[in-house]
Structure formats: structure tokens, C-alpha cells
Amino acid sequence: QQQVRQSPQSLTVWEGETTILNCSYEDSTFDYFPWYRQFPGKSPALLIAISLVSNKKEDGRFTIFFNKREKKLSLHITDSQPGDSATYFCAADSNYQLIWGSGTKLIIKP
């Protein structure tokens, strides 16, 4: 079944800590996994993405770790900032469309 699952549903982290957001999937045909970020009242925008050929993708404070055998990904945000407070969606590319997870609402407390 084509599903992307995210956990936790919501998360509160103190400023400066590392945030870890989790994503898992079932369909072995998925080959590209973008993460989108949505600030309150705004539309989603691409944050970072990884494909099957990589185990890790880094962009500044944001890193995706990919365990292909277990079909699990995690997004790590180091030195978390209040400006990182948003909802983070993991998605998987499947045959002309993205399959979206339900999102993790992240709050960073100063």
C-alpha cells in the first residue's frame, strides 16, 4: 500500500538542541523523498530531498539520514532555532505524484 508515515505528530524542542523527525514508507518502488516545510499560514516549500542512491543528504543545519533496508528516513535539525518552528512533511515520489505524510508540527522554544 502506498503510504508514508511520520512521527511524532508534534514535537517541542528547546532552542539549540537537535530535532529528529521520522518518516517511514512501505512501497519499494519509491525512489525520491523530498521534505517540505510549511510555516503557519503559508504554503509548503521544498526544504531538502534525498534519492535512493544516497544514505545521507546535508544542507546546512538540515540532514536526512536514509536507511533503505528498513525503509526509514529521519530529518535532523541541529542547533534548532525558534524560526524553525513549522510543520514538516515527508513525501515519496510515486509514478507521477507525491505521496505525502501527515506531517510533524515542530515548536522550538527559546
Next chain:
Amino acid sequence: GGIITQTPKFLIGQEGQKLTLKCQQNFNHDTMYWYRQDSGKGLRLIYYSITENDLQKGDLSEGYDASREKKSSFSLTVTSAQKNEMAVFLCASSIRTGGVGDTQYFGPGTRLLVL
């Protein structure tokens, strides 16, 4: 760069009414999408179109029609608005239809409230 515009920004309708939402993009992207997002929830695909005059149903297509008469525009019609319905409808476009490296760009959304 480019931009996606959605009209109207806010739409208040009556139960049973037919309502049309419009989306325009100047990216010259081939593919366009309509999503529905309920408050605090994820995105659900209603329709997408891979080229002018093409329409593909998403998981949430029942109760909706769509139209892609030009490459740059994609319209969505709520065929019969449901009482107390409240959601944000997001239009997106991408240069191709999925695949490694494809990015969806989103418009600002149309907020629907049905009285």
C-alpha cells in the same frame, strides 16, 4: 523564477453551491496539481494534469471537477459545497511529473468556508 497565483484568496459559499477556484503559473511548468488541506492536516491530492487538456484523478477527486485549458492555468470546481466545510485548497506546479529532483511549487492557497 516564477509565481503561482490563486483566486480568490477567500471563498465563502452556501451549501449545494457550485464553486470555482482558479490557478495561474508563469513558470512554464508542464504539470499542475490541486490539493486540499484541512486544518492541522496533511495534503490530499484532488486532481493533477501533466499537460494542457490532460486530467488525472487523485485520491480525493469525488465531489470535484477540474479543467486545464491552457498550460498556464488549472481550475478546480467544487460541484456541490458541503455545509460547514472549511479547508485550504492549494495549487502547485512542477517542471515535469515526478522523478528525482522534481520540485512542486505552491501557490498561496484559497481558503474555503461553506455556511
